[in-house]
Structure formats: structure tokens, C-alpha cells
Amino acid sequence: MLSFETVDELLTRLARGEATARAITERALARIDARNDALGAFLAVTRDDALAAADEADRDRARGDAPKKLAGVPIAIKDALCMKGAPTTAASRVLANYVAPYEATVVTRLRAAGAVLVGKTNMDEFAMGSSTEHSAYFPCKNPWDTTRTPGGSSGGSAVAVAAGMATAALGSDTGGSIRQPAAYTGTVGLKPTYGRVSRYGLVAFASSLDQVGSFATDVRGAARVLEVVAGHDPHDATSSREPVPTFEASCGQDVRALRIGVLTESLGDGLAPDARASFEGALEALEGLGCTVSRVSLPSLRHAVATYYVLATAEASSNLSRFDGVRYGVRVMPTPTASLGEMIGASRDQGFGAEVKRRILLGTFVLTAGAFEAYYLKAQKVRRIVRDELLALLAGVDVLVSPTAPTEAFALGAHDRDPLAMYLSDVFTLPASLAGLPALSVPSGLSAGGLPLGLQIVGRPFDEATVVRVGAAFEAVSAFRASRPRP
């Protein structure tokens, strides 16, 4: 199964001359052609760009150049990231005709590392959703069961990797948008520390929360992709100057005596019995590896969903004010003599989908003079409590673990009439987002219905290395690895 190779296996075969980057790329493109209608993972396929990069990787190898870190590896890019010359829509109609005139720093870094960029992946519009059903174009479906969502908002990137259409992918994670789809699709998703990766060229949703991260079939692959894209970028003032270690080197390291804290509050009533059983199995596996596992308490988990949805919608209402039909994007003139205000209103009405409008209204409300203190400022204060509680816990343990999500992937349409129910499904991923901490989702097993479940590992700021180390050690003993999506 060529398409399901890990990044490391693929690079090894290329190095040995057992495959060419062109053959690997053609295989990935063929799989996209064969399955995208059914799965809806890609909004655009960048075939010519991909084949040109593959040929260059083959020429470099033929010349005997030192291999680049991702030379010849097919990688999919979430459509929230600008790829020069390719459409960048963030799955919104308002950007239907937008072709990026510049490139996200992370995309430029992937190219410099020899990656083969195969296309732009489907997502919830402006990353607002947990199911990739809120794409303005078509919903994305879970390859394990096409009546289920793949999670979101980076569902297309997760499915691209899960279905062998790409060996790795980039996503963005504001409140769990990499980790939750990784859990639902049986892939590995790595959200780094806030500030670890440049957001230059990422369509902004909630700027104090957004981070770019990686998907792959294994922890090592996700670590390698993150290593390539991480590091300070003068174009993004929030990107950190912290040195970037070789995250991949943490894979295979001993985890004996590492201290694991289990978030007790994540084991409450909302956790499905099969997800609980899988999580308890993961804890036994970690103990079997020699880790010390203890229960810890995060009382503020109860307030994470409310805090996040106040802050994220407030920031979104501000960030999305730029879509006005003037400088780029869709313009709608309701009548030939419409005023500027009428033009802006009509452009936004037709350009934005229902979930985006709902969040803009909510964010606008919490920023009104009457609600500012009770909602927005209050949520910022509770955010500090969440962060301080997490940092205090991480002073006593090396990583914190919980299930990535309370249930297996939910059915398409399950939350159509109840947006709050969808928001509540993000509960376990939100604390790390609010605190800006690195977090990984690694497959932990299958639900009673045979769908993937994930283990979330959260670390200290800029300590992705320990998160990766624990994730890789767990992955090596987890029974999940033999599983693959049903055809």
C-alpha cells in the first residue's frame, strides 16, 4: 500500500532508489482522482505544481545532492493557507475567486524542504466548525464511514492523510481543528505551542488562538513536517525566536519515569463508554512503558467551552470585517445604484455561510458596550485561570493526557439544528488552545463501532519534544497501527 507509507518509509525507499518522487506523486494524484468525489477532501488539486516539484526532487537525487528533509513527499495544504498562484478560499464563497498573490511562510518552507504540494484541502468555512460540513462547497466525509464527519475544521487535511491521498498535511488549529479530525480519522495531528509556527499567509480566524500544525500517518512524520515549518518569521510578530529542536529525534526515546497527569474532569459523564475504555487502555500502555501515571484536576475545564466561544467569536467578528467586497473577494451589487453600505451588506450576506454569520453575530454581541465586561473581559480573565491551572499542573508532571474527543466521529448532519452541541464536542481540546500549549492527538484504538479514537498529549510551552516522545512511544505499543480505513 504505497499511499499509506509513513514519511520515513517513503524517504527510505526514495533514498534506496526503489521509487521515484514522480511515481509516488502520480500515485497520490491518482488516488485523489479516484476518491475525491466520494470523500470531498480537496477543493483544488495542484497537479502541475506537484509534478514539477517531484521531478526536481528526482533530479536532485540523481545529481547526488544531499537529500532535503521532505524531498518527494506528497503533502496537502489546508485551504486557509496561501499557496502562490493557487486558489485560497478558506472554503468560503466570499473568496471563491481569490488566487493568492503571495505565499504563507509555512508553504514556502515546505517547498524549500523539497515537499510535493498536491492540493488545497477542504475545511469548515474560515475554520469555523468541528465537522468540515460547514464548507461552502461540499462536505468532507470520513473514509472510515462516509456517513460520518471527519471532524474539523481541518477535516480535508486529515482525510487526505487517512485515505492515502497525501503522506502528510498542514492544518490549522484554533480550538482543536487539527487534533479532533486526527482522532476521528485515525491519523496523528500535532498542534504546536502558540508562537512556534508563523501564521503569515494563514487566513485569520481568532488571532490569539490560531496555530498551524501537521498531520501524518505516524508521530515521526508529523514531527518532521513541524520541524520544517517551525521557527521565527519576521513577517509574523507573534512567531517566537525560541530555537527549534529536531523534534523527530525525540521519537524512539525512552519514556521510563516520565510523569503523566490524567485530567480527571475529562472522565466525566460526557465521555462515551467505548472512548473511556480506549483511554484506560492507553493509560495501561503508558504505565507498561514505565511512565508514572497519576490523576490531576483541572477544575476550569468546566468553563473552557464558554471561554473559548466568547473569545474566538469576538476575534472572528473583527478579523472577518475585512471581507467587504472592496479589495478582494466577492462583490454583490443588489441594485445598480446600491450604496457602499448596501454593497458591503449584500456581499457579506451572499459571501458568508450560516455558521460564519452566527459567529460574527455572537462575537459582535460580546464586544458591545453592554456585554463587553460580562462576556469578553470575563472570558479573558477565565482564560488566565485556565492557563495558570494548566501551567501549575505541568510543573508537577511532564505531560497531561485526556481523550482527544468525548466520542467517535459523529454522523453528518448530527448537529445541524444545535450548534451548541457541536461546540461542546470540542471540550477536551480547548484548554491547550486557550493556554497556547503544544498538543498531539495519536490514535488510541477503535470504538465499539470500529471508528478511530484519539489520545491527546499536552505539554509545556515549547516542549513539543516531550509531547512527541510520549506520543511516539505510545504509538509503538498501540494496537491501532495495523488499522486502515475501509475501502
Place this chain on the structure above:
Amino acid sequence: MERDPRADVSPAHLAALAGLRLSDDEAGSFGNDLDRILAYMSLLSEVDTTGIAPLASPTAGASPLREDVPLREVSAAAVVALAPKSQDGAFVVPKILE
């Protein structure tokens, strides 16, 4: 007892503030959604935040600044070319002055 700020939720008013147009159906359904979501968010009021400073960003203070050197990685022409309507290198909007 403070007045509940949710009393001011009117989708039509919020839409006007946000530069959105809503149909009557949308205004009704969003109004119901906002009521439910904000009722849930009132959970925040149970947290004692006395003496807690707001946290706007997880970045611990320092945002590294770059040298103040102009960069021209994207030309003005390429930017204006993205506009739905442009003329002579400028964005064109409906007339705003009579």
C-alpha cells in the same frame, strides 16, 4: 442586581453593527441560537475572577519586532488586480458623496 446584558440581543441590531444583512428567517433562527448559546455562556458568571487580570494572548509579553525596512514582496498592481472593480491602480466603490 445588574441588568442582564442579554436583554440587548437583537439579531437585526447586531447584523447592522457587523455589516451583515439577514433575512427574516435568518434573524429568527439566529436569535434563538444566540439565546441558547449565551444562556450557556452565563456559566462564566459563576467563576470568581476578583483580582485576575485579563489574558489577551498566550504569548508571554515579547512579540519580536523586525527591522523597520519596507518589503515589497507583492506589487501594488498584483494587489489591485484582486479587486472586484478597479481603475487606474485604485479600488472602485459605489459613489459615497452626492
